[in-house]
Amino acid sequence: MRAHLQRVPDPRSRRxxxxxxxxxxxxxxxCAVVSGARTITEITEWGQRASNGVLEELGIRRHLPGRRRAPSKATLTRLLAALDGDALDAAIGAYLAQDHHTDAATTGSAPPPAIAVDxxxxxxxAHRGRRHxxxxxxxTHRPTVTLAQREVGAKTNETAASRPLLEPLDLTGTVVxxxxxxxxxxxxRWLVQEKKAHYIAVIKGNQPTASSQLKALPxxxxxxxxxxxxxxxxRRESRSVKTMAIAANLGGIAFPQARLALRVHRRRQEPGKRQTRETVYAVTSLDTHQASPSDLGGYVRGHWAIENASHHVRDVVFAEDASTVHTGSAPRVMAALRNLAIGRLRLLGTDNIAKTTRAIRDAPEHALWIWGITDSPLLPGT
Structure with a gap:
């Protein structure tokens, strides 16, 4: 982890x-965020609670002999606002990617790995008239690990940002x-021809032409x-998947190299509530010999799951929606640190992020082990 973070340029004056x-x-x-810190204030408090031994392991003794005081809130606030968000996201993505193999090679009948863009x-x-x-x-679909992130300013700019987002990633054989x-x-076309990836594009009502074409199929x-x-x-949920070759039926579709159309029907029943039904349509460059209907349904479901496994965790466990940080790069940096914590814990096999962060919070020494700074937790019996 330390080696990757060293690639982030220091925005501070040398004096x-x-x-x-x-x-x-x-x-x-x-360390603070993987311990459940939600704000810059809580990050500061984590540093103040950390023992001299923890601070020494992080490197403060070597650089500040006789001064082991943790950084103040003002110091961290200025730093996070001035950091290069692109560089930090690149460092975090590279660190997480080294443990999450997205190589095209698959073993046996295992489906290709998948990455969701969302x-x-x-x-x-949002602050003083400035948009959020x-x-x-x-x-990645499984486990949920953020490999890249870009700030796009407004949702209408996501289309322009998707290619720069994926450009640095090795997508050969991956399903996007x-x-x-x-x-x-x-x-x-770039995704398929140059990045050598496959895609599944979920068609919603905000693409009326493609949506009408797919719904009109027999x-x-x-x-x-x-x-x-x-x-x-x-809750109880059931899903059914239908697939149809589209070469002859929908030759004018606006997606290059599309091979199959998908129809996924989902029913959900929650206790005490009425059953809900949803039908989702999609197109894919995968052909029938490259992915089974079960695999295709799994990819669509995996794309939906990003909301629960990543966005929901950031909002509920780390209170991201409640955060009013707005200065400079700080909002994006805090989101990147949450992605880092969630990704690392997922790669370690954690299902319950909230429970795990509470356990780490109660013993700051455990955070050092999470990031590989120590070989094992420092506390006896851990």
């Missing part, structure tokens, strides 16, 4: 630095899922190719 090395401050932030608003970052910040992310609103013909004549059901979070 008057209390903490000469930027990485120490970034590690303080990473946007999220930082609603609390908006971030576009590339997130996205809302079709994010795409234009040239970008989809789905009643097509048998259900796959069904699945399950129970979780107190």
């Amino acid at each position: 008057g630095r209390w903490y000469p090395v930027l990485v120490f401050l970034l590690l303080i932030c990473a 946007g999220k608003a930082l609603t609390g970052s 910040r908006h971030l576009l992310s590339a997130v 899922t996205f809302d079709a609103l994010h795409s234009v013909k040239d970008q989809v 789905w009643e004549q097509v048998p259900v190719a796959h069904t699945a059901s399950g129970t979780g979070h107190g």
